[in-house]
Amino acid sequence: MKSTRIKDLLAMPEDTAVGASVKVEGWVRTKRGNKNVSFIALNDGSIIHNLQVVADAEKFDEEILKNITTGSCICVQGNLVKSEGQGQTLEIQAQTITVYGGADAKTYPLQKKGHTLEFLREIAHLRPRTNTFGAVLRIRHAMSYAIHKYFNDNGFYYLHTPIITASDAEGAGAMFRVTTLDAQNPPKNQDGSVNYSEDFFGKPANLTVSGQLEGELCAMALGKIYTFGPTFRAENSNTPRHLAEFWMIEPEMAFYDINDDMDLAEDFLKYLIRYAMANCADDLEFLNKMYDEALLERLKFVADNTFERLSYTEGIDLLLKSGQNFEFPVAWGLDLQAEHERYLVEKYFKKPVILTDYPTSIKAFYMKQNEDQKTVRAMDVLFPRIGEIIGGSQREENFEKLEARILELKMPLKDLWWYLETRKYGTAPHSGFGLGFERLILFITGMANIRDVIPFPRTPKNAEF
Ligand code: ATP
Ligand code: MN
Numbered sequence: 001m002k003s004t005r006i007k008d009l010l011a012m013p014e015d016t017a018v019g020a021s022v023k024v025e026g027w028v029r030t031k032r033g034n035k036n037v038s039f040i041a042l043n044d045g046s047i048i049h050n051l052q053v054v055a056d057a058e059k060f061d062e063e064i065l066k067n068i069t070t071g072s073c074i075c076v077q078g079n080l081v082k083s084e085g086q087g088q089t090l091e092i093q094a095q096t097i098t099v100y101g102g103a104d105a106k107t108y109p110l111q112k113k114g115h116t117l118e119f120l121r122e123i124a125h126l127r128p129r130t131n132t133f134g135a136v137l138r139i140r141h142a143m144s145y146a147i148h149k150y151f152n153d154n155g156f157y158y159l160h161t162p163i164i165t166a167s168d169a170e171g172a173g174a175m176f177r178v179t180t181l182d183a184q185n186p187p188k189n190q191d192g193s194v195n196y197s198e199d200f201f202g203k204p205a206n207l208t209v210s211g212q213l214e215g216e217l218c219a220m221a222l223g224k225i226y227t228f229g230p231t232f233r234a235e236n237s238n239t240p241r242h243l244a245e246f247w248m249i250e251p252e253m254a255f256y257d258i259n260d261d262m263d264l265a266e267d268f269l270k271y272l273i274r275y276a277m278a279n280c281a282d283d284l285e286f287l288n289k290m291y292d293e294a295l296l297e298r299l300k301f302v303a304d305n306t307f308e309r310l311s312y313t314e315g316i317d318l319l320l321k322s323g324q325n326f327e328f329p330v331a332w333g334l335d336l337q338a339e340h341e342r343y344l345v346e347k348y349f350k351k352p353v354i355l356t357d358y359p360t361s362i363k364a365f366y367m368k369q370n371e372d373q374k375t376v377r378a379m380d381v382l383f384p385r386i387g388e389i390i391g392g393s394q395r396e397e398n399f400e401k402l403e404a405r406i407l408e409l410k411m412p413l414k415d416l417w418w419y420l421e422t423r424k425y426g427t428a429p430h431s432g433f434g435l436g437f438e439r440l441i442l443f444i445t446g447m448a449n450i451r452d453v454i455p456f457p458r459t460p461k462n463a464e465f
Contacts, residue, residue, distance in 0.1 A: 001077065007046035009080065010090065017080050017090055024051060024092065025075045025100075027129060031068055038065055042076065048135055048282050052083060052091035064097055070111055071103030071129070117452050124456055124465040132290065135283035136445050136453055139276060143441060144228070146275040147249055150268060151226045156251060159218050159225040161211030166203050167415055173233035175206035207232035210434060211250050213366075213419050216395060219252040219430055220422045226251040228437075236460050240449040241338070241386065243438060245458040252432035258368075258377045258394040261431035262354050265381050265390050266307050268435075269352075273303040276444050284444075292446030298384060299444070307352040307381070315355050318348055335362045338387035345382050353382045365405050367393040379433070386443050392433025399423040
């Protein structure tokens with residue numbers, strides 16, 4: 001007999017379900033009962049709900065029932081019956097039970113409920129078995145699917161950009177070196193520096209911090225593309241919003257100006273939130289109950305309201321007038337910190353904000369220069385609880401202006417020759433942005449720490465699992 005997922009069982013209409021002979025496989029969450037009967041809460045990961053297994057002691061070896069402990073994995077065959085228990089409509093009356101794998105009650109770490117998230121991070125190999133991580137991982141899946149669906153339905157092509165790169169151009173963050181040289185004894189130049197011409201790629205190579213530059217090359221051919229892949233930043237920032245390895249979604253669109261870019265970002269984010277509300281209701285309700293009672297309300301609010309759009313300069317004015325005691329200074333020309341972003345979003349406007357036209361000096365070289373000579377056509381989307389969730393811009397499409405900016409920043413022009421050629425041959429106005437996938441999942445799940453929304457987080461001093 002083929003097994004049925006618990007999600008599918010619970011979705012069956014009651015009259016076909018009751019009496020049906022089925023097989024289910026999963027992990028035991030709890031077992032209680034008395035010497036006549038055991039009640040086993042079984043979870044197979046397909047859905048947050050458990051299926052109750054009722055095992056009459058007279059039908060089973062004492063040995064088998066003894067081995068069914070919290071954490072063990074079992075296969076049950078039996079008939080579905082209507083449940084009298086609270087909060088469930090169906091249960092399974094077990095005919096046969098096979099124990100695939102036991103879990104010693106003395107050592108299994110997830111014996112009881114209510115572990116702290118900090119403790120669960122130390123057992124990242126087992127935490128997927130908790131309700132919380134089951135919910136988070138199913139939501140991650142649903143959001144990945146929705147991202148591809150949104151772009152596919154809107155005429156974007158999925159583009160795979162390289163993970164290893166020899167250009168250190170974007171300056172989005174410190175990079176991880178990729179090398180096959182012997183760390184103990186690398187080949188040296190006359191002056192004592194490492195001779196990278198003997199390295200695998202013949203020059204220093206790193207893990208990518210962004211697929212944008214390559215994304216732009218292909219937007220100049222396919223029109224609208226998006227990337228969705230891992231990115232790496234070696235910053236030593238131990239915050240609840242930064243990972244060393246995270247996933248980023250980067251759409252890049254020919255013929256879009258910054259307003260089109262903002263419209264896309266807003267529509268995309270709202271689509272994803274609505275998708276989660278429509279398709280992850282059980283998991284969201286669980287997270288709302290356990291972690292963040294304002295979650296569902298906040299998701300609906302963001303999906304239903306227009307984002308506030310204003311310039312960085314206007315934002316700075318509001319912050320200066322706010323009368324707040326910020327930890328970090330506020331002045332025109334300084335980058336905004338999360339506390340500033342969250343003041344604008346949570347206290348002042350009380351909704352998501354898109355800030356535009358940032359000072360040239362705090363933004364990347366490729367952003368389109370404004371007439372005022374002081375600002376660029378950047379746009380950052382700021383969200384409640386998260387701060388920056390999206391960073392984007394219209395790109396500088398003018399060859400001379402872009403080249404002048406690269407020289408002004410003393411960046412290695414020769415390493416960027418391929419990027420500049422897009423401006424030399426058939427250049428076009430274009431725009432794009434980067435959405436940090438884990439920041440999105442933080443927002444959707446209401447979790448507070450980015451380490452709890454990725455299965456195996458990479459942060460400074462942490463890459464064991
Ligand atoms: P922040 O100012 O928050 O450090 P950033 O300005 O360095 O972010 P961008 O280079 O604009 O970020 O990257 C685009 C998006 O990628 C950000 O809006 C954010 O959602 C996400 N992001 C950036 N750095 C990280 C990180 N270390 N971990 C997780 N997500 C990140
Ligand atoms: Mn940014």
